């Protein structure tokens with residue numbers, strides 16, 4: 609048997625880098641347990657609404673957030689002095705004159721309505737789910753995106769698998785589009801689908817059908833599974849990519865109210881989901897929250913955004929450098945929560 613002699617008084621000298629590591633560790637620990645009580649806003653340009661997403665590009669010097677707005681644009685945050693600037697768009701028929709700042713849902717099929725973003729860090733390609741134009745991709749300089757797969761009724765979410773390059777996305781329904789969801793008497797159905805785009809074969813496969821509403825899927829950091837939300841089904845499923853249950857789904861969280869997009873959290877194996885309690889079926893007061901949970905379906909934290917997003921649905925909660933970036937279809941800003 610071997611024993612380790614404890615010699616730490618002699619061996620551990622407090623070097624600047626060790627001190628730095630300790631401070632970083634402390635900050636992370638505070639960030640993880642904090643309640644995100646500080647709030648600030650990233651305002652959209654005048655007249656622009658509906659930032660559904662908040663994606664960052666790059667790891668060491670992250671750029672962004674990039675967001676998707678009602679008038680069909682993908683915008684990039686350039687810091688407080690510049691604000692948001694145009695980055696990309698999804699519709700080949702879109703003109704700035706006709707579309708910029710529009711809130712008319714009937715212009716969606718002309719202007720586009722991007723809903724979700726996912727960067728592939730190695731290629732710097734940006735994958736886009738657009739409500740009308742399906743799955744698209746755009747290069748590092750932005751501009752008009754290229755459609756990869758179309759013919760969907762209501763694409764709502766996308767996430768690229770960093771290991772394989774496969775792209776997972778969700779089409780919320782075979783029958784209704786984004787405009788119908790705000791029309792009187794709207795009834796959601798269970799015809800949503802979870803799909804995979806393979807960039808090598810350029811083929812789309814249907815992995816799950818019969819889903820109750822859309823949202824945004826998230827591939828796990830280790831590439832073993834994808835989480836699939838059902839906005840009106842109030843649940844999140846785990847779709848296995850590898851192992852004995854590959855290509856099968858199992859229920860992970862069975863009672864999560866109106867889960868929209870799921871995003872990987874800062875800590876390995878954890879996720880944030882944007883939920884809007886009381887959205888559907890409608891109640892007099894909607895309560896927007898971020899819920900952090902792990903890959904076993906254990907809820908670790910719930911953060912309420914009700915003060916700044918009073919009675920509003922939210923679409924995404926994106927963690928970046930210990931801050932939460934909250935996007936909503938109903939605001940003219942991205943909310944930033946920090947400790």
Ligand SMILES: *[C@@H]1O[C@H](CO)[C@@H](O)[C@H](O)[C@H]1NC(C)=O
Nearest residue numbers: 714783784785787788789791
């Ligand atoms: C959805 O809305 C569009 C545009 O208003 C309309 O043409 C269509 O009939 C609606 N579909 C359903 C299923 O309500």
Ligand SMILES: *[C@@H]1O[C@H](CO)[C@@H](O)[C@H](O)[C@H]1NC(C)=O
Nearest residue numbers: 890891892893894918919920
């Ligand atoms: C919340 O919004 C709904 C729908 O817009 C509205 O009917 C309701 O009165 C609002 N509730 C409060 C407390 O403002």
